[in-house]
Amino acid sequence: MHKPKILLIYTGGTIGMVKNPENGALTPFDFDTILERIPELKLLDCEIKTFSFDHPIDSSNMEPKYWVEIAEIIQFNYEETDGFVVLHGSDTMSYSASAMSFIFKNLCKPVIFTGSQLPIGDLRTDAKENLITSIHLASLQANGVSVIQEVGLYFEYKLYRGNRTTKINAEHFEAFDSPNYPYLAESGVRLRVDEKMLLEHSNEGPLQIHRNLVTDIGVLKLFPGISKSILQGVLSSKLFKGLIIETYGAGNATSSDWFIRSLARAIKNGLKVINVTQCIGGSVRMGEYETSSKLKEIGVISGGDMTTEAAVTKLMIMLGMDLSDSEFKKVFESPIRGEITEN
The missing domain is CATH 3.40.50.40 (Rossmann fold)
Structure with missing residues (x-):
């Protein structure tokens, strides 16, 4: 049976940091060793590859040129990959998830944005659950076709449509909300996807990117x-x-x-x-x-x-x-x- 292939793209943000237990300093996480550091990922029925920005970006420094760069990474890997998870700082994640939904044309695979309020190496971190469930959601298939075929944002047990989200809290784990549209999926004892809320697509051709963003x-x-x-x-x-x-x-x-x-x-x-x-x-x-x-x-x-x-x-x-x-x-x-x- 086909094992879904997931590309994990780390752009920056709190989720990609680990705390040195001796001095408390935060250092970037090496995502090449993610399966060794988070062995729970091996329980997922998918293949995971990683890509990290050479210089991780604090989400406050996110700009349209980086949105295009993320889109190009996805486009380059699109044919041989079944789903994408983008790790991103939470402060501007709703902007990036919204932008990515408009940048793509003919997207028929999941692009899930996620992050965390605490570093992945913190004792009480929310990063592991957000990461594991985002990868699980990106790998969901029915008859060889991705269940989710849009840009989503997953945070604290809920998957939202990316362009419907806004950050509502800087301290709580429930940092995001989608005030005018129901969530697409919820993670509890079972992972429940509300398929009637998902974006419907007709395959109109290859994935395309809109690169010309006017910021004036x-x-x-x-x-x-x-x-x-x-x-x-x-x-x-x-x-x-x-x-x-x-x-x-x-x-x-x-x-x-x-x-x-x-x-x-x-x-x-x-x-x-x-x-x-x-x-x-x-x-x-x-x-x-x-x-x-x-x-x-x-x-x-x-x-x-x-x-x-x-x-x-x-x-x-x-x-x-x-x-x-x-x-x-x-x-x-x-x-x-x-x-x-x-x-």
């Missing part, structure tokens, strides 16, 4: 008393090609004339303005309240129930495409990787 964007969180002069300065800047506005509640913002006029002028000059809610859960519903009707009228694009992380990375990808204004709005407001709930 900004994120603006609204608050009562936001400065007129500062906002107008941001909107008039020719450096921005896209701007994500985190609005109140269901996509509401001040209806002051200066605010609406400034936004309308910027949109007319070509700025793509995206509306996402600053609430943890819920969706933008422009036009439901008077305070969002004018945003809809002037051409602000709805982010629906997308996370800010998904909106940021989708915007970077789409700005690198040659789309008309109407096409851009239509595609952004539609689910292309399960990142948004259709109305």
Whole structure:
């Protein structure tokens, strides 16, 4: 019988560190010896290979060029590999998992991001469980076909769709949540996969990578008393090609004339303005309240129930495409990787 082949990609982060028991110093883990250091992995019915970045990256230093590098590693090994597990620092993991979902086209194999809150060599570490279960999930097959065929994020007993996640806690083991979409799998006494929640794929050709990410964007969180002069300065800047506005509640913002006029002028000059809610859960519903009707009228694009992380990375990808204004709005407001709930 075919044994699934899994590639473990270490980019950096807490999960790849071990603590020296004598002086407490953290040093990088040698993933080439992973089967010797974590013998439980031998119980998994799969073959594991490893790849480590030459210089591990703290997740705070993660950049789009590294997303492309991860994607290229996966593409290079795609044909002979059945699943991929990406070890990553937790702080920006939701951005990376979201970005990877949009970078790939025709992905039909699992790419599971995971990490940990404590180093792999720590006595109370969460790293081993996250690592072992992520590899198990990446190796799941039915009739020779991967059960999971999308980018996921596994942390503390739950597998989430990567582009639906956000980091919610810096101290608890339950560091992530998917506020607007159910988890895909749960690890307990049994590993349960909710197959009806998984992304469905039709095999449309070989795996492709979108390499052109435009980073000339900004994120603006609204608050009562936001400065007129500062906002107008941001909107008039020719450096921005896209701007994500985190609005109140269901996509509401001040209806002051200066605010609406400034936004309308910027949109007319070509700025793509995206509306996402600053609430943890819920969706933008422009036009439901008077305070969002004018945003809809002037051409602000709805982010629906997308996370800010998904909106940021989708915007970077789409700005690198040659789309008309109407096409851009239509595609952004539609689910292309399960990142948004259709109305």
